[in-house]
Amino acid sequence: MSVTDKATARHAVRLHITGVVQGVGFRPFVYRVAQRHGVAGWVLNAQDGVHVLAEASDDAIARFVDEVRQSPPPAARVATFDVTPAAIAGLVAFEIRESAAAGAPTVRISPDLALCADCLRELFDPSDRRFKYPYINCTNCGPRYSIVYGLPYDRPRTAMRDWPLCEHCSREYADPADRRFHAQPVACSACGPTMRLLAGDDVVTGTGAIEGAAALLARGAIVAVKGIGGYHLACDAANAGSVAAMRERKYRKERPFALMARNLEVARTLVQLDGNAESALTSIERPIVVAPARRPFEGVAPENSDLGVMLAYTPVHHLLFAAGAPDVLVMTSANRSSEPIAYDDREALSSLAGIADAFLVGERPIARRIDDSVVRVVGDARVVLRRARGLAPEAVGTFPTTTPILALGGDLKNALTLVVGGQAFASQHIGDLDHLSARDAFVATVGDLCAMYEVKPEQLTVVHDLHPGYRSTEFARSLPGRRIGVQHHRAHIASVLAERDAWETRVVGFAFDGTGYGDDGSIWGGEVFIGSLAGGLARVGHLRPAPLPGGDAAARFPVQAAAGFLYDLDDGIDFERPPFSFPKRYADARALVKHRVRTFETTSMGRLFDTVAALTGFTREQSFEGQAAMWLEHLARSSGSVAPYVLPYERDQFDFRPMLASVLADRRVGRAPCEIARAFHFAVANAVAAVADAYNADRIVVSGGVFQNALLVDTLVAMLGPRMWFNVKVPPNDGGLSLGQAACALAELK
Ligand SMILES: [Zn+2]
Ligand SMILES: [Zn+2]
Structure with a gap:
């Protein structure tokens, strides 16, 4: 055989590609690459990923495989890429085959994608047939997870099933050379869904609907706008009257509102953005990016140093x-308040009737509710604070197991994790299970994930928090199969390790938050652990226990936490007088502590932050969870540098008493509250760094709601560098709990 013959001899290979490879234009991409290199064969979507048969000369196959591997479509996330030899079938053309429907679906459905640049151009091109068409999309962009009813991802299993394609759209859909080839949500104004504006008794359809909504917004109205995963309430952020009306009608007193900026230039005028924050803002996930505010907006984020900003998506x-x-x-x-986002048209129209002046309603249904994701940039890391649109349901970890595990998370900021086929899929943010609608969403999401990945409930190992009174724990009891309870703060530390597939790494872990049920039944929240996922995490230290009077209300009223933490220190101080000016609630709570009535022990670091917030001026009720700590951080960030207080760690306990004594003394001699707040933050950071060094572990892990605090985390990063690991893919708050629960449960199963 001559050299030339060898180069032209035909060979065949099979490719098997897994990851986020469906609904992201993978098949047309493979088709086009095959055309370019003269490769025959086929590509198809199966439930276990994308399969390709390629038949051509050795050289052509090598170039083909190389290009498929090196430059996949922008939204694809390839997990594995296997190439195996195959028998030559004598194929002459390359084709896209129909989806096969066999086996368990371990393929990952893509998250929803922001509008791409090509579609944006067409949207504003008067000569394009989709000029101003509100449902324009292509294989590189548009809704995915929010419109999927089942896998594999094909139009009849999406929210677009009721809109048959017109001739033009079908041609694009069927043309492998077209950007809309097999784009499941493809549509145009001739065949697809449309929008309408409902304002009082007026109904406007077509482009007039959007123009009408824009005009209403410009005049200060509040408009409910149907989006990807639910409805938004929109109003002019610069119109203080509109913002105030929104707060009043929504019963949302002070919790920050997110902003949407017209474009990146406008966003730059709102918040301080470095290169990493800008790339987060403009990423295909288009999250809300929390960053330091550059200008105030009355009523948008009261007493907060940051603003949350996103771009149009x-x-x-x-x-x-x-x-x-x-x-x-x-x-x-x-x-309303902290209930889940409204996504069903009828439900939205009725529940928002007293809030929105008008409704911009799209006809395409939403298969499942998904909020906006929230991130914050720390160095070059993008820390997810709320995991939802654009991110869910991507895998967040690889688990060395074939056992399906369902972890149910906690009752606040609930989110689920399903481990199947060795991949941990994190659900979207569900919300607080105190709300009936959040509980409905919780149950629906369990069913959703199990159906999507074809796991039967009786096959599952179900993991829940140790808290016997949690609704999620109660739900776990109603499921068949094996159940494992995991302690709250261990799960926080484990969530960081699971993100990094760090099963053996020995760490010292700091889990600081407001409330979690401890091994001993008391309220934990300032915990130190040593160990690894594989070997277990042992609690070796904690915040000195303090009495906490008055049950659940203690978490809402910082002065109530202060009554417990100050109990040994406050002799002779009249806290109802300046500079403290505490309400009478303080004295009442102190009496409860004195007589040990409705008083429990806690090691909660969150309540220590509340105590310092109360001492520096936050004496009212919190109107949302974590408000006092955010307020304290805001205060600290407004101070210049100061010498830190000292938070000693003795006999395995952080002793807060000397520090609080200093705070009291400083406050009484009139030291600026912002300096006190800053000295406190640095005391906590110093204490963590000192204890971390004393334990001499491979890595230092921090997790729990307290570590949403940017000042604290940035300070620790500066002190500890890359030795410190924190949550990136799942939130440090209870939204990340389920991933850690699953990891702890797996360790127990082994
Ligand atoms: Zn597009
Ligand atoms: Zn059409």
């Missing part, structure tokens, strides 16, 4: 801005 958002909506909009999840 659906065609509707772009059309609203182009039609004259104000440059910066409040864009907040449409709900």
